[in-house]
Amino acid sequence: MDDHPAGRAGRNLSWQLPEVEEILVQAHVVSLPLRTRFRGQTRREAMLFRGPLGWGEFSPFPEYQAGESAQWLRAGIEAGWQGWGEPLRRHIPINATMPAVPPEQVESVLTRFGAVDSIPAVKIKVAEPGQTLEDDVARFREVRRLVPHAGLRADANGGWSLAEAVPALERLAEVAGGNFEYAEQPVAGVEPLAQLREALADAGVSSSGSPLRIAADEAVRKAEDPLRVARLGAADLIVVKVPPLGGVERALQIVEQAGLDAVVSSALDTSVGLAAGLALAARLPHLPYACGLGTAALFEHDVLEDPLIPSAGLLAVPGAVEPSPEMLRRHRVSPEREQWWIARLRAAHQVLAAELLGLRA
Ligand SMILES: O=C(O)CCC(=O)c1ccccc1C(=O)O
Ligand SMILES: [Mg+2]
Structure with missing residues (x-):
């Protein structure tokens, strides 16, 4: 219990990080309306992308910086490129x-x-x-x-x-x-x-x-x-x-x-x-x-x-989920917002790449 998990060469924790361009091949940024204000917000923005194994989400809250966001990206990439292992219950x-x-x-x-x-x-x-x-x-x-x-x-x-x-x-x-x-x-x-x-x-x-x-x-x-x-x-x-x-x-x-x-x-x-x-x-x-x-x-x-x-x-427990193309289109953000998310993705990716390199060293 004394090591930070980032410092452990644990099971399945070392991977090939896909390039940003590979992530962006099938990426969509959506803004979804909430029914009730939550965390002071009335909408939720998220970038969704498709990897070889399925869909992943990258949706750090707007105020999060690259360091914190890198973990969110890691989770989204795990979903699309790594998978989640076998469920014990349904x-x-x-x-x-x-x-x-x-x-x-x-x-x-x-x-x-x-x-x-x-x-x-x-x-x-x-x-x-x-x-x-x-x-x-x-x-x-x-x-x-x-x-x-x-x-x-x-x-x-x-x-x-x-x-x-x-x-x-x-x-x-x-x-x-x-x-x-x-x-x-x-x-x-x-x-x-x-x-x-x-x-x-x-x-x-x-x-x-x-x-x-x-x-x-x-x-x-x-x-x-x-x-x-x-x-x-x-x-x-x-x-x-x-x-x-x-x-x-x-x-x-x-x-x-x-x-x-x-x-x-x-x-x-x-x-x-x-x-x-x-x-x-x-x-x-x-x-x-x-x-x-x-x-x-x-x-x-x-x-x-x-x-x-x-x-x-x-x-x-659904295993794979498949967003509806109609919903992705209907809730798509403005081009400016999309660029902002892509810049965030790049910044988080850079932090994550450095972290993974450090792990392998
Ligand atoms: O735990 C739940 O029931 C829902 C998730 C939730 O409350 C939450 C959702 C987004 C950000 C912070 C929190 C929180 O638990 O504080
Ligand atoms: Mg809480």
Whole structure:
């Protein structure tokens, strides 16, 4: 557990990087409208490309620089040129994802994730800038009212301070009854998570008689060293996303080396990217929680004829997916935007090429 995975000559981690021009032979940049604002955005842009083995996605968020974006490119290239290995299961339980909406919108969001009685868990965004704890409590309460048997999770995206997080989680735990599965990245960083775990234990914040569990998200996907969380005992479980971790194979290694329970989640990917998340969830030997891969339900339009929307609380592991040419055309970005994405691709490719060279040296 002491090496950064990038420094390990692990299984299947060395590859032939395709040239940029080869990637661009069949590349499409789309802008997809969201139904509800998410991460402050109302549209999601993505570059999709076809390799010999199938489609891959490159969709780092607009503000991401080349260093961070290189991992996203690595994941997309893995999909098209490397493949994902053999699944251990055919269906993945899927949580609903609840953006920071007012309570009167909760029901309409939930119903997009299939019959509400079948939803195994709901991940609820909290600590949204500009909102208050009362907004979070009201949203939690409404979810609990509509799906009283679902597990509940709160995702603060690191938005609380330590001093805010303890009373906030105490409140939400009351509302959730025994159904509070975990709090995702309630505070930013790794050490603060470890401190919060102690503070919650001292304050006796619990669900179903056990201390409230803490999940690390940004502390894994945006960290120089994604395993520090595990080494410091800063979380009970980790959220793993294929694109920022550089692919299915690397994400698998991180989970294995962390030795913690893992929840696979999307990065608000199109259905092309979600297929990679499902491939990862299908390969994890132990999958104790529903995964956050139902986010196609938050899109007004997607690129597949049949987007990967959960039904009966599940998504089938699709293997290969094929975007519809009509959707790719309909949601195509402007030529200027396309050039911007190609420049991003080139910059990320350069970083990735240097990284892979370093590995081989
Ligand atoms: O986990 C889920 O339910 C959906 C994915 C999700 O919330 C997300 C999507 C894009 C960027 C960040 C996040 C996040 O978990 O913080
Ligand atoms: Mg999160």
